[in-house]
Structure formats: C-alpha cells, structure tokens
Amino acid sequence: MIKDYWIEAIQNIKEFESIGIIEDGEIKKVNDELSNIINDQFIQTATEEGIARREKILNLTPFADDTLESRRFRVLSKWGDGLPYTYRSMIERLTQLCGEDGFSVQLNSNEYTMLVRVELTVKRMEDEARNLIRKMAPANLVINVELRYNQHGTLKRYTHRQLKAMTHKHIREEVLK
Structure with missing residues (x-):
C-alpha cells in the first residue's frame, strides 16, 4: 500500500x-x-490481446468458441516456421498443436506413405494438423490425416440401451465419457 x-x-x-x-x-x-x-512478448504466456495481435498479423480468424489455449496453438503452428523441417521437428510441432496423446503417426518409408490420426479430444485441430503436415512433410509422401474415431474398446463399456439412445454420428465422432 x-x-x-x-x-x-x-x-x-x-x-x-x-x-x-x-x-x-x-x-x-x-x-x-x-x-x-x-x-505478451511470448506466445505461450500471451493474453487475449497479445494473441489477437498475432492473429491479425498472421491473418488468422479464431472460432467463436475457441479457448485461449487453442488460439495459442494455432498461432504457434503458423509462427514457428523454421527450415529445415525434420521428422522430429514435425512431431514436436504436432505435440504443441494436439498435445502429447492427441495424435499418432505411422510412417511407412518403403511405400512413401504417412498416416496421421488426430484424437477426438482435439478434433478441432485436424485441419491445422493437416496443414502442418502438408507443409513439413516431403512432397513425395502420400499423406493421410484423419480422426481416430471411437473404437470397439471404448464402446464395450456401454450397454446396448445406452448406445441406442445416441446417434451413430455421436457414437462415432464424439468423445464419450
């Protein structure tokens, strides 16, 4: 005082x-x-105002119901474009974007294919992950980025009556608690 x-x-x-x-x-x-x-000097600690300023610089439009964290991830994915791109740096960027357990990557170098599955818990980041992979992966790879839908192991704890109350789309594409 x-x-x-x-x-x-x-x-x-x-x-x-x-x-x-x-x-x-x-x-x-x-x-x-x-x-x-x-x-506001650092993206990881920036306030709403600091993130909004960077979004304006990068021509990013946030979704109406975006959290500050998801806006930070989107800005981070656009802001930190440093060459050369490596597999490790791509995984690090995906981890920043989707979280540690928010994705899986299967690289088949013999067939020149890469499959990236984004978890339902971070399904909003699917487009951002797709853009990131297309930018960082070599041009000779066939890239497939998709959502990892609910699997049988997730659904087996529910009874038929509980599942009957949900739509097929909800069962497949929503995070079940």
Whole structure:
C-alpha cells in the first residue's frame, strides 16, 4: 500500500487515506498492465490481446468458441516456421498443436506413405494438423490425416440401451465419457 511509504504524520488523516486507496488502485492497474506487456512478448504466456495481435498479423480468424489455449496453438503452428523441417521437428510441432496423446503417426518409408490420426479430444485441430503436415512433410509422401474415431474398446463399456439412445454420428465422432 502506498500509505506505508508516507511519513507517520499524514498516514492516519482521512483525506490522505482516501487518496491512498485511489492511488493503490491506479498502481495495481499499472502493475497489471506491465505484467500483460511482459506476458505478451511470448506466445505461450500471451493474453487475449497479445494473441489477437498475432492473429491479425498472421491473418488468422479464431472460432467463436475457441479457448485461449487453442488460439495459442494455432498461432504457434503458423509462427514457428523454421527450415529445415525434420521428422522430429514435425512431431514436436504436432505435440504443441494436439498435445502429447492427441495424435499418432505411422510412417511407412518403403511405400512413401504417412498416416496421421488426430484424437477426438482435439478434433478441432485436424485441419491445422493437416496443414502442418502438408507443409513439413516431403512432397513425395502420400499423406493421410484423419480422426481416430471411437473404437470397439471404448464402446464395450456401454450397454446396448445406452448406445441406442445416441446417434451413430455421436457414437462415432464424439468423445464419450
């Protein structure tokens, strides 16, 4: 509090106490804004305003129900385009985009094919993952990026009655809890 820095003679005067309360609020606003400026220097810690500024630079339009985290991932995937691309850097970028367990990659170098499956929990990132793979993978690979739909192992814990209450599309494409 600002009044802690005043001399004792004026610390307990009501007018000065009122001034101190107002000044404390203003000092808090300045400190918060300085913190935001520091956080906005890095994509991983950027505020809504910092991410919006980078989205504008990169011509990205966020979805209406995007979280700040998903917007950060999208900006990160566009921002960090550094050559040369390697398999390891592609996996690192996919991990940033989809999370550690959000995807799987099957590379068949003998047949020049790559299959990337994106988990249902991050299905919004499927298009971003597809764009990332197409940009980073060699041109001679046949690339297939798809969603990993619910498997029999996921569905076997449900009864027929529970499954009957859901649509086929819901069973196949939604994250079941």
